[in-house]
Amino acid sequence: MSDLTTLLEVGGPVAALGGGAAYARTKHPAAYWSTVGLPVSAVRLLSSYGSVMEACGLTVAPSRLRVLAVKAMTQREVRPVPPRRGIIRPTTTGLRIRLRLAPGQEPADFAASAERLRHAWGVHAVYVTTVKPGVVDLRLVGYDVLRRVRMPRKAVHGPLKVPVALREDATPFVRDYRTIPHQLTLGATLSGKSMYLRHLVAGLAPQSVALVGIDCKRGVELAPFAPRLSALATDPEQAAELLPVLVNEMEDRYDLIKARQGIAPGTPDEEITSDIWGLPDHERPVPVVLFVDEVAELFLVATKKDEERRDEMVTQLIRLAQLGRAAGIYLEVCGQRFGAELGKGATMLRAQLTGRVCHRVNDEASAKMALGDIAPEAVQAACSIAPERPGLAVAGDTSGGWSRIRTPYLSLGDAAETCRESAHLVPDLPALKPFRPDVPVRPVGTAAPVFLPRPVAD
Template sequence: MTDLTTLLEVGGPVAALGGGAAYARTKHPGVYWSTVGLPISTARLLSSYGSVMEACGLTVAPSRLRMLAVKATTRREVRPVPPRRGIIRPTSTGLRLRLRLAPGQEPADVAASAERLRHAWGVHAVYVSTVKPGVVELRLVGFDVLRRVRMPRKIDSGLLSVPVALREDATPFVRKYRTIPHQLTLGATLSGKSMYLRHLIAGLAPQPVALVGIDCKRGVELAPFAPRLSALATDPEQAAELLPVLVKEMEDRYDLIKARQDIAPDTPAEEITSDVWGLPESERPVPLVLFVDEVAELFLVATRKDEERRDEMVTQLIRLAQLGRAAGIYLEVCGQRFGAELGKGATMLRAQLTGRICHRVNDEASAKMALGDIAPEAVSAACAIAPERPGLAVAGDTSGGWSRIRTPYLSLGDAAETCRESAHLVPDLPALKPFRPEVPVRPVETKDSPVVWPRPVTD
């Protein structure tokens, strides 16, 4: 009986702790990492750093001075020297530390050993980035941050910058329109493309920008955000009328820039500009973001008359993509597929879209349309996205870099409420007033009616 009592006293708490840790690791990985995973991984890193670096081939032969010093002071064997390790900085999702590379090493050597380091130190993933020549940063991620996305609390953002997703290395993915003015977003049905677009609009709504939408699905995607939109076209006919107005707005802005460039000999250098951002704030036109949902609907034609209209719209879109950045006009083009089979001008328009986001697609050809011309190695990653993870995507740009991202959940009601609250920020653009969508009047809330209706008193 005494042995059984002792077993229960000792084994009970141990079993409870083990079960609690297993539950936390499955349901609350962030809590598990902060309480269990972080101390264990830190201990592994500190105790095995030298041997792991040597096993990964990241050590170099010691200098002659070091060899002489070791032989003169001790009788130990002179071992290869690993990269000098900096201070370990724990985070809510992993660890960070910097390495000073030894002479003859390069960041690619460390990046090639990232998978070995992951297994050696028992973390989910290891990412390598260059800080400066000779110094790299290792970002160790303790768990799969894309399984249940939680955006960081503090994110540096500003005008035309919207944090829309989380990268697989636990850093936020920020859509910066002034850095990447135009973007193509592809994805199949239920892939999370609409959620990504929803985050963009909700993030831009509180900012002093003009939002214009072309939604050829009869407005089902963009109509809930009508209170914040300066213009909305819900079919190709309306889009054919709206695009020339946008091109005229762009030309007017170029005339404004040219008027400012009437350079006099005594004009200060800081007053000479080639885009709207160099204009004084009092003269600067408001930035404009054009959202095009289901872009393929603008290319599909049934008659010769439709073909002429299509060619005009495509030409105007290409002009906006080529010249819009300097005028403060930015494009966000979305669709399920966007290739040469859509017709003349499709590939030329796609070439102007610097940023690329590819959600789950139905075939490899669609992934190649989005990423094949800028990051061919990312195509296989896009094709491997599972249907069980909506919102997961591959983000690439013309620099050749790419990463996996996932958009957190945002309900349509919350996004629409953000647009309603920001309706007073819709800028005054006279040319777009004919295209301003009709905003339904919200019913006036009355006082709560009594639960029990009064009854006449009877004798």
């Protein structure tokens, strides 16, 4: 009986602790990492750093001076030298360690061994970034941060910058229109494309920017944000009227820039500009972000008249994509399907869209259209996105880099409320006033009486 009691007293807490750790690892990975995973991984890294580097081929032969010193002072075998290690810096999602490369090493050596380092140290992933020549950062991610997205508190904010998703290396994916002016976003139904667009609109709403929408699904995607929109077209006919107005606005801004470039002899160099951002604050026009949802609807035609209208709209979109950046006009082109078979101008328009985000798509051709020309290896990653992980996407740009990202959940009501609260920030653009959407008046409910009325007796 005493043995059974001792077993229960000792085994019970151990079993509860093990079960609690297993539950936390599955349901609350961030808490598990902070309490269990972080100390274990740090000890494992410190105790096996030299042997792991040697096994991965990331060591170099010691210098002659080191060999002589070791032989003179000890009888130990002279072993290869690993890179010099810095202080381990814990984070909420993993570990960071800075390494100084040994002579003859390059960052590509560590990137090629990232998978072996991941298994050796028991973490979810290892990412290598170059800090400066001869110095790299190893970012160890302790768990799958894309399973349940939690945006960092210190995400980058600023003019025309929106932290819209989380990368697989636990860093925020920031949509920066000043750096990447135009972007193509593709995704099938229920892939998370609408959530991505919702985050962009909600992030730009509090900023000094004009938001313009073309939503060929009769406005079901962008109509809830009507209080903050400067213009909204809900079908191809209205889009055909709106796009020439934006082109004229762009040309007027170029005239403003050229007028500023009527350079007088004594004009300082810093006042000479080639875009609106070099203009003084009181002269600079407000930037415009154009959201085009279901872009394929602009390409589809049924009659000869529709074909002429299509050609005009596509030409105007291409002009905005080619020339709009300097005028402060940025494009966010979204759709379920995008391919060369849409017709003339599709490939030319894609070539002007620097940023690419591809959610789950229904065919490989769409993934190739989005990513094949910038990062062919990212096409397979986009085609392997599971339907049960909405919001997961592959983001890339024309530099060839790409990464997996996932957008956190944002309800339509919260995004619409942000737009209503920012309705006073809609800029005054006279050319867009005819296209300003009607904002429905919210009904004001009557307060219920505190006391029920009592009938008066006759």
